[in-house]
Amino acid sequence: MQGGPKYHHKTRIGNWNEDFELNVIKDGDYNAKKNAGQLPFEKTMATFEKETKRVPWTYPADGLLRSGNSIMMQNKATSGHLVMDINERQQGADGDAFVLTTCKTNPGPISRSVFVIKRAEKVDIFGTDDIIRYGQKIKIEANPYIYRKTLFVSSTPLSALCYSPESRKQEASVHSNEHYIGTWIIDSCDPNFRMECQGTPVKAGEPILIRHAQTMHYLASDNVRHGNDFGGECEVMTHSFSNQNKTQNLFLEKKGALTTDVPTRFQHDQNVWMLCGAPDGSYSKNIEELQKFSVDDLVAEIKAKILERSAGGIKGISRIFKAMDDNGNRQLDVDDFRWGFIDYGFQLSKEEAAEILKKFDRDNSGTIDFDEFLRFLKGDLNEARTHWIRAAYDKLDVNKDGLVKLDDIA
Numbered sequence: 001m002q003g004g005p006k007y008h009h010k011t012r013i014g015n016w017n018e019d020f021e022l023n024v025i026k027d028g029d030y031n032a033k034k035n036a037g038q039l040p041f042e043k044t045m046a047t048f049e050k051e052t053k054r055v056p057w058t059y060p061a062d063g064l065l066r067s068g069n070s071i072m073m074q075n076k077a078t079s080g081h082l083v084m085d086i087n088e089r090q091q092g093a094d095g096d097a098f099v100l101t102t103c104k105t106n107p108g109p110i111s112r113s114v115f116v117i118k119r120a121e122k123v124d125i126f127g128t129d130d131i132i133r134y135g136q137k138i139k140i141e142a143n144p145y146i147y148r149k150t151l152f153v154s155s156t157p158l159s160a161l162c163y164s165p166e167s168r169k170q171e172a173s174v175h176s177n178e179h180y181i182g183t184w185i186i187d188s189c190d191p192n193f194r195m196e197c198q199g200t201p202v203k204a205g206e207p208i209l210i211r212h213a214q215t216m217h218y219l220a221s222d223n224v225r226h227g228n229d230f231g232g233e234c235e236v237m238t239h240s241f242s243n244q245n246k247t248q249n250l251f252l253e254k255k256g257a258l259t260t261d262v263p264t265r266f267q268h269d270q271n272v273w274m275l276c277g278a279p280d281g282s283y284s285k286n287i288e289e290l291q292k293f294s295v296d297d298l299v300a301e302i303k304a305k306i307l308e309r310s311a312g313g314i315k316g317i318s319r320i321f322k323a324m325d326d327n328g329n330r331q332l333d334v335d336d337f338r339w340g341f342i343d344y345g346f347q348l349s350k351e352e353a354a355e356i357l358k359k360f361d362r363d364n365s366g367t368i369d370f371d372e373f374l375r376f377l378k379g380d381l382n383e384a385r386t387h388w389i390r391a392a393y394d395k396l397d398v399n400k401d402g403l404v405k406l407d408d409i410a
Contacts (some may be wrong), residue, residue: 026276043370048229050111055298056146057109057283065275067130070143070284072109075205076272077219078234080104082221083112083317084174085228086147092162096176099165101233111146112192115153117275120183126199126315135198137183137213142174151175152182155212155219155238164237166224170217172238183213189272191265195218204277209267212238218271319380321370332357 058069065071073082080102090097107113120137121127132138142151154175156162165170175182187209188197202208210219217238224235242265278284324332324340332340338353360368362375396404 012273030300048087049131050146051084052107053111053145054142055109055111055114056285057114057278059279059281059284060277061281063203063205064201065117065132065204065277067132068116069132069277070109070114070116072113072276073115073140074274075102075234075270075275076274077269078102078129078221078223080221080234081107081113082115082236082273083107083230083233084142084146084151084231085112086174088228090162090171090173091165091176093156093171093173093175094158096147096151096184097154097156097173098151099226099228100153100174100236101226102236103230103233109278111117111143114143116141132186132202133199134186134188134202135210137185139178139182140184140210147176149176150178153184153219154179154182155215155217156181157215164239166226166235167222167237167239168379170215170238172219172236175338180214181212184219185211185213186217187211189267202275204275207272207274209271210273218267219272219273222270239270241270242266317406318370321373331369332373333367337368 018258056070058071060066060069063263074080075082082100084098084100086098088099090099103113117132118139118141119130119132120139124136126133126136140153142153144150151174153172153353154177155170155172156175156330158170162171163169188194189207189209211217212219215238217240219236220239220241221234221236222241225232226235250272320340326336326339334353334357337357338350341353357366357368360372362372393404394400396408398408
């Protein structure tokens with residue numbers, strides 16, 4: 001403005017070099033995450049693909065539910081089917097815990113909507129057969145095609161840190177730990193016949209209540225919108241929706257029947273579920289192209305976790321390795337490996353840690369050193385890095401004989 005120095009339009013001024021370097025680093029990080037499939041969009045699409053694959057659905061020929069049947073669960077209040085989302089973790093719950101919702105549009109027998117019902121005890125007062133009965137303790141598992149671990153429909157007691165995401169009631173989720181929080185009891189909807197129904201078989205598609213064995217509250221879904229990657233779905237929680245007045249007791253007292261308070265209350269539609277079997281036998285067939293989770297899926301998840309923490313750099317990976325190496329012998333055994341990842345918030349059993357260690361251990365020594373650790377994580381060179389290495393080699397190969405000799409380097 002005041003006759004200062006003039007520059008050509010191609011002249012670079014200011015901190016252009018720092019900006020250029022920053023852009024190069026950003027491009028490198030982006031390409032590394034893209035090649036490793038770690039971009040948020042790619043992660044979401046990969047999860048969506050896993051959760052929407054068609055899976056086997058059991059056809060109960062005699063109309064009765066049996067232990068090991070694959071079922072779909074429909075709620076009466078929302079008319080939606082119970083579904084899980086392994087891309088959204090349940091806040092406040094220990095281990096691998098993921099949010100449950102109900103989907104108002106029928107999703108069909110896909111991996112996020114099909115569950116496996118099983119007896120919690122091999123032998124109980126109802127005998128040893130495989131028929132599911134009223135009053136019997138059961139487990140409700142996620143199907144084995146959706147996640148690397150077995151997940152159980154569970155409910156953690158309400159606390160200041162653990163609650164349902166929208167209504168702040170007792171949460172319900174699919175949980176990887178097989179604790180008593182994943183044990184349920186099937187009850188009749190009519191409290192006047194609840195005792196008489198004990199031990200009778202449960203029919204597929206009939207209205208039932210699912211009571212949590214630890215807290216005695218019922219599994220429920222309400223028309224409370226919960227936003228996720230699949231759009232707006234209805235929240236699932238563990239809460240007893242029932243009448244709070246005494247009219248039912250008064251009616252029973254008028255008839256001369258014995259009365260108590262809570263057991264005589266009718267539960268509202270939010271607590272009513274139908275365990276639905278397939279309409280015909282064609283749904284029960286195994287699907288050849290569908291594979292269960294293997295150790296390779298677990299290894300890929302481990303690699304993504306480490307590279308995400310280390311930002312792909314060797315120094316970052318070195319820090320992670322040293323943090324895992326408790327005794328400082330520069331070798332990681334099964335316990336070092338397992339507890340190192342538990343410290344990072346990644347739950348592994350000892351068997352899973354041993355399987356992964358075999359993938360890392362190239363010399364079959366039973367432990368892994370830093371070179372094996374680094375080689376496994378970095379993997380093969382991508383196309384961009386391979387191009388530059390070849391370009392550098394061609395630059396050194398002066399006489400183009402395909403060999404780089406001492407004279408060429410000199």
